[in-house]
Amino acid sequence: MNARRLLSAGLSAAALYALMTATSNAQIAQLGPGGAPPDPNPRSARVGLDRLPNAPGRDDVGDVCSRCHNIERISKQRRTARQWQAMVPMMTDRLGDAADAPGEQDVRAVAEYLSNHWSRPETPAEAAQKDPLHEPDAPLPLAQARDLSGTWMTAMWYTMLNMGPSDGLPLSRGFRSAVNPKNGVADVLSPWAREKSKSWTMYNDPLTKCNSPGPLAYNSPYVFEILHSPQRVTLITEYFHEVRRIFLDGREHPPGNPDPTAMGHSVGRWEGATLVIDSRNFKESPAFQVPWSDQFHLVERIRRVRDGNVLEIDVTIEDPLAFKEPLHGIFYFKKDPSLEFGEWNCDGFFDYEPFAPKDAKP
């Protein structure tokens, strides 16, 4: 799919940009679902409320949960009681320190209402999970579970951009500190990284000069594909047409980072049905919004969940120069045969000029 198709589908370039670079829940909240600002019409925002059982707490759901999307998101699907209990604060946290952020009591009332009146029983596999939002492995024979091949699209394409049925896809959880889960990316930037990110603007962004976005290029609203060959997995992304080779033959990273690259050097091993990829030997990123150094270390744990057509990539990054603490995020992707891996040209793609805030200076 190309940029034109993406833009003609109703997504502004500014929203696309915000999605690709959104690193904190606060940024995601600003973006709103569908790449649009929150619905200012309180009546349409409450669409779907009358489908929920009439019981104490329903009005709280109407008040708290209609601020960024309509209530239909909730009334069209049931989750387990434990999932609602975990999801409700995850949603309201997105409002951050906003003046109209709901109080603790309202948040609790919403969670109670949904778990008592709008939940479904847990499956035995769900009941066995300590974290209710943790997805069990797909129930597949090992050889099949380890076949990650196919074309995958970020779940945010469906849940956030409304580009297709979300079917209750798991919600990705953006980067938070692995040590203090309340902290987002901005909180853990070292003074070194903070200084670099200060010089970033829409206009000098290295992406606009077609610099590589780095190893997490798959976490963009473009498909990526996984190819298996003996002793190697290859990951190719439509976005920027990047290639990552993951060696499964037991080799190690070349010591001393002799040949730093944007994609780094990746080695993988299987832990059950999970492919664990360890990558090092990166070059320092140009001054992206979130800069990293040549000490960047990436660990990705990839596995198939649900019926096997959803991919989970659990990402931990650390960088002693750029981050005060490691960062952790969980991202979901859907196998979608309706989306073709297409041509993607960087040249001329990034033109933010028409979308820049009026007072922005190049």
Ligand code: HEC
């Ligand atoms: C600050 C904005 C915001 C608020 C407030 C908010 N949500 Fe959300 N919600 C989002 C965004 C953005 C998405 C889709 C993005 C994603 O994939 O992470 C979403 C997605 C969802 C989904 C998944 C929808 C799907 O299609 O599968 C559910 C369920 C949900 N929200 C429930 C709630 C509930 C319950 C509340 C009230 C406690 C709530 N939300 C309040 C921003 C918000």
